[in-house]
Amino acid sequence: MKKLLRDKKDLVILLLGILFLIKIPQGGIRFVFWVLSGVLIAAGCDILIKRFFLHQELVLKSAIISGFIVSGILDYHQPWFILLIFSLLAILSKHIIRFKGRHIFNPANVGLLAASLFGIPLTWNIGSRIYITIAVGIYIAYSIRKLPHILGFLIFFIGLFVSQGINPFSLISWFFIFIMLIEPKTSGFGKLRGFIFGSIAGIASFVIYRFSPQYDFFIGSLFVANLFNPLLERIKK
């Protein structure tokens, strides 16, 4: 168990698995197949690309996480091809959109952003249990040193929403914060960089909510923060 949880990705997968299981009674059989298919599509696509195009070793944890996120957030009443397209897009984006040899966009987030732009509803089914998400999430964030990101996000998110008379806690998605915002490879390291990264996302989420709420404001905000990655890379640790 200890060995299993040393890699924090295992813990994320475990958390996603639990959130998924908890949701099954309400979501029913279609939800089960929807999420499992999303994971399989993402992992399958990742295998194909790594095996035949990049000749890399197969580490599938990231793809599994992406698959869980995309399928768990997309409305599972949509046609199956929707799941296929946006799960594939998530994985493809990881291998195609790169800056200095690394991907700068959170893969699942790219897939979901595209879905949001197409007007496909994101129902965030998997993000419904907040206490377990917060508890496990804080532990993950602490151990992979991402608390500055979260702090930056919360300060601006809470501040801006309160200034408009909206209760920020009635809107916040802890799933987004602890699972998506602090994704290791695309959120950057270092206290200052992390804080700025989170702040950009916090501000962007408010701006999107205020001016074009038809696009998911969490997904949109992470995309904006990711866009700043090449710039933020200049900040010294």
Next chain:
Amino acid sequence: MLNRKDALTVTVLLSISFIVLPQSYGSQMQEHGVEAESTHGEGAGICPVMHKEASKEYSYAYKGKTYYFCCPACIGEFKKNPDKYISRIKEINLEAFQFGFSPDKITVKKGDIVKLDATSRDVTHGLYIKEYGINVRLKKGETKKIEFVADKTGEFDILCSIYCGRKHHDMKAKLIVEE
């Protein structure tokens, strides 16, 4: 590794599709539903006789209400038996809130014209009925008029399409279209 040029091409294509496709999808979205109140001011809704898009040019007042039609012939048809047509118009006030819709069940007959006056009690919500191609944003303090012909029978989920908090996924109402 994909080479640079390929990567660039794909990126450009993806970006273009991100920009162009949502717009074409957006126009498709109102295929069935006619959003009566658009940014261009109030539209005329659906003609109660022919079920086509009505025009402000052809109107007729009956019992203190103004009805709009798609052509002059429809006004003549309407005048013969106004109540027959009016009985097929279902006007409903629908309110979205954290976390649900009120009423949470709307029952109509097949062929009815459904007129929703939709609004939000608190934060911004989305009114989404997949099978009828309706996806409308509801802001607090703003009433959206949505009109469509209930031409498909069955039970349809009314969902919220804009993230509105912890139980966003629980926001659900039913549209029941009876034979």
